[in-house]
Amino acid sequence: MAAGLVISAPASGVGKTTLTLALARAWRHRGLNVQCFKSGPDYIDPAFHAAATGRASVNVDSWAMDRGAIAHLVSRGVDADVVLAEGSMGLFDGVAARGVSGTGATADIAEMLGWPVVLVIDPSGQAQTAAAIAAGLRDYRPGLKLAGVVLNRVASPRHQDLVRHALNEVGIAVFGALPRHAEISLPKRHLGLVQAEEQAEIGKLIDEAARFVAEHVDLDAVLRSAASWSPQPAVNGLNVAPPGQRIALARDAAFSFVYPHMLEAWRGAGAEISTFSPLADEAPDASADVCWLPGGYPELHAGKIAANAHFRSGLRAFAETRPVHGECGGYMVLGTALTDADGVRHEMTGLLGLETSFAKRRMHLGYRLAELAAPMPGHRPGARLRGHEFHYSTIIAQPDMPLAVVHDATGAVIAETGSRRGHATGTFFHLIAEDR
Template identity: 90%
Template sequence: MAASFVISAPASGVGKTTLTLALARAWRNRGLNVQCFKSGPDYIDPAFHAAATGRASVNVDSWAMDRSTIAHLVSRAADADVVLAEGSMGLFDGVATRGVSGTGATADIAEMLGWPVVLLIDPSGQAQTAAAIAAGLRDYRAGVRLGGVVLNRVASPRHEDLVRRALNEAGIKVFGALPRHAEISLPKRHLGLVQAEEQAEIGKLIDEAARFVAEHVDLDAVLHAAGKWSPQAVANGLNVRPPGQRIALARDAAFSFVYPHMLEAWRAAGAEIVPFSPLADEVPDASADVCWLPGGYPELHAGKIAGNARFRSGLRAFAETRPVHGECGGYMVLGAGLTDADGIRHEMTGLLGLETSFAKRRMHLGYRLAELAAPMPGHKPGARLRGHEFHYSTILAQPDTPLAVVHDATGAVIAETGSRRGHATGTFFHLIAEGR
């Protein structure tokens, strides 16, 4: 049975990812097999988890996935000694309306799997109040068990002592306290952390984080407080259809936002994935029967994409006879033009008429439930798809036939319908699962 727990916090920005990576690497350095998961719709953190553990990490999401899907995904930890699920936002933060098996909150996963929570608290600007926050989180929901607390960014030994005393009086275990340490800060950009594959020194950074955390956190005490978990038998796997038998997948720094469980489900269904790099001016494999352009950061590479004539003409030729689908950034590249943050318009592939701009940033963020009005690769009209949208672009024009009726998590209809023209389709949301 594996030692299992959830890493969470009262809010975003406290350092959950750094702590997760440090713990994972520290235990791996001890010779333990460590499996990570990510609670919620995040396509960046799993790559960091894989860098720390040497094992692929996947997302588990209570809004988009049913319990059997989550159980199937976590069963990959059957041979692990330690299992960590990194939470998103604050412990109980989710949407107002329940999805398939919950609201998307980290607490849903902790309760569903019975994994205790290791709470990371940043007591900057406070002392005893940190204990009140921890106690409130401990008592807020009966089915969620708090294993203990790690303090982050403590200002001084005196500050640490004040917070520790208050937590001890509240009956809350303190596993350790981390002083400020700028050397293990992970670089960020507008959609979150800079991707793991873009950081040449990521291994050294994780090693330093592991050393630092092992010096200040009682790793044995954390393991002792962890839950003891073993996978349950699951009748069904993932409810995900591959978009084709042989899939040309755009894959580079501009096209990297795709959920690992989706790729695994495609392969499990017998599909073959053939990656290619638009940034390297490559074209989809001629033997592929479908092309898929994930999201990423096309706005950071718009000039290069516009200048890569071989990629653009090759994609247009592919789309004359076979389906091409783009998600978010991939959708933007299928469009007519993309205006970057400096107000410069770059011509895209023109398979769709979509015009987007980053000159006037507007955040689009949230879960999406789409009912297809027309087919898209892997899915028939009427299919209900669950996904998540996160970008800062403004729609200047979306002239093509809408692909779907799209609702947000409250049930409200939104304008980001996606588009279809000929063999090309696109959506602003990233597909997580097909479901009710």
């Protein structure tokens, strides 16, 4: 039977990922099997979890997934000693309108699974007020259990004593306090952390984080606070159909944002996946029956993509007879042109008329519910797809037929409809699940 915990915080940027990785690696050093999950639509953190634990991590999302799908995904923790779910943003942060089984908040997952919450609190610029914040989070939703807190970035022993005393007065356990420690800072870029596979020293960084946290946090007390848990049988699994039997998947530093649960669902349905690298000027496998270009950072590699003639001609030849689909960055590469941050316009593959600019930056962020006006690989017209959009590019032109009517989480129609032309389709949102 596993011990389950949720790692959350009052806000983003407080240190949830670092603490999750450190706890996972420290317990692994003690000989425990640790399984991680990511609450919410972040597609970068699961790779860090896998680096820390040696086990694949997946997203669980209460806005996009029903309880059966979530139960199916977390059941992979049945043979683990410890199961950690890392939250997104603040503990109760989600959307205003309820989705399939919740608002997308970390608190939904904690309550659904019955796992206590360990809060990461950064008391920079405050002292006793940190206790008021922690107490407010503890009491905000009945039925949610707060295990205790870990303080991060404490300024001095005196600062720590003030915060600890205030938390003790309101009955909240303090598992430890972390001084500032630049050596375990994870590098970032515009869409979040620099990806785990791009960091050659990620193993050493996680080891240092584990050493540092073990020195300052009572690992035994954290473990004792976890809830005993064994997965319940899932009535329903994931409602995700593979886009084809043989899938050519673009996979490199420019095309890496694909949800692990999607790939697992495709393989679980019997699909075969072959990867290719557009950055290495590779074309999709000619024996595949569908090509999928996920999101990533094409704006950082636009010049190289534009210069890779074998990739571009191979993709065009593939699209003459078989479906090609792009998500977000993949969608941009299927378009006519992409203007980078320096204002340089690069020719893309031209399978769609989409033209985008990263020079005119504007953040697009949020859940998306799309009703397909035409088929896309794996999904019929009229299907309702749930996904998430996060990018900074601006649409200069989107002249093709829309792929879908797309709404945000409030129900408002948005302009990023996706496109379709011939065998090519694309969306700005990353697919998470289809409504049943």
